[in-house]
Amino acid sequence: MDLIGTIAASIRRERTRAGLSLTELAKRAGIAKSTLSQLENGSGNPSVETLWALGAALGVPFSHLVDPPRPTTRVIRAGEGPATHAEHADYTAVVLATCPPGARRDIYRIVFQPGEPRLSAPHLPGTVEHAVLATGHALIGPADAPVELRPGDYLSYPGDAPHSFRALVPDTSAVMVMEHI
Structure with missing residues (x-):
């Protein structure tokens, strides 16, 4: 899965886990509902600031929104990674x-x-x-x-x-x- 797809799935997962509507999460994060909807649909390209705001609103670290599931052994070469x-x-x-x-x-x-x-x-x-x-x-x-x-x-x-x-x-x-x- 690419980074945007990972972010989309992570935001949906964490929003559902928190029991928040799109409207409520957007309000808590200080972003437009349409922006959040685009992110959840995988059509947005969020900045670091947007992801930090969403993480804070969801009560999860930034990394929970961008890191894909990983295998037991993981190597990230210089210049690679999300x-x-x-x-x-x-x-x-x-x-x-x-x-x-x-x-x-x-x-x-x-x-x-x-x-x-x-x-x-x-x-x-x-x-x-x-x-x-x-x-x-x-x-x-x-x-x-x-x-x-x-x-x-x-x-x-x-x-x-x-x-x-x-x-x-x-x-x-x-x-x-x-x-x-």
């Missing part, structure tokens, strides 16, 4: 692993370019993000106090408060782990 893109920044998130039942973490590979920062609204309460810069040079962390990172640097910060990513050089990449309570 990628989603930000609306206002040159920022791409690729889900590498999601939480199996009972676990509370998701792993992402992030690639971003200089320009507008990727500003993230707070995620579910208790979320903590961990970032390891792989390549480049970046400012990452709390929106009001991002930290300058170079390759190999590690940072942990509250994901349930506004935060941002800003590449200072081209082709900056990081591995990010999100913990959910």
